[in-house]
Amino acid sequence: MQKYIIGKKIGMTQLFDENGKFIPVTVIEAGPCIVTQKKTIENDGYEAVQIGYGEVTDKHLNKPMKGHFAKADVAAKKFLREFRADNCGEKNVGDLIKADTFAAGDKVDVCGISKGKGYQGVIKRFGAHSLKDTHGTGPVHRHAGSNGANSTPSRVYKGKILPGHMGVEQVTVQNLEVVKVDAENNLIALKGAIPGPKGGIVTITDSVKA
Structure with missing residues (x-):
């Protein structure tokens, strides 16, 4: 079963394992996300699930997006991402996806937008x-x-x-380990660094190399 979620980078800190070993981690506020659309082979030519994250008021939506959320009968979300997965049929519009989708020890890929570094030389x-x-x-x-x-x-x-201009491009960091999951506060701690600044939006999926 493929797992996925949208989150916001909170920052970095450190944890210690049972042996007292220091582990640098990035904390992500993951979800809760809601399924806003299901795409099927019959209607769209492929199977996928679209999920939304982050609160937004109606005055910040255009008419097409208002209609999109009204058709799904779900609350409006600020960020939408689409995931192709083998288990798309198991999800229904309106289902919630929370941080406890993942567990400590899982291997994941994280995709985000890297920090901008301005105009830089070739070195x-x-x-x-x-x-x-x-x-x-x-x-x-x-x-x-x-x-x-x-x-x-x-x-x-x-x-x-x-x-030329450097940064502000999509970057994927593969095979990171989930160190800790705080389902109550919707937090996931990943070992190591991930792309983007604090507050940047990232997607977390099962690792393709695990």
């Missing part, structure tokens, strides 16, 4: 090597160097590393 952005700092290299020792050949091919190949 920070792609890990490129710098030029020599001595012997007349001048003020260009952190530049990208040559962009390509001369008359052949007379263009820059696709994929050439160049400076």
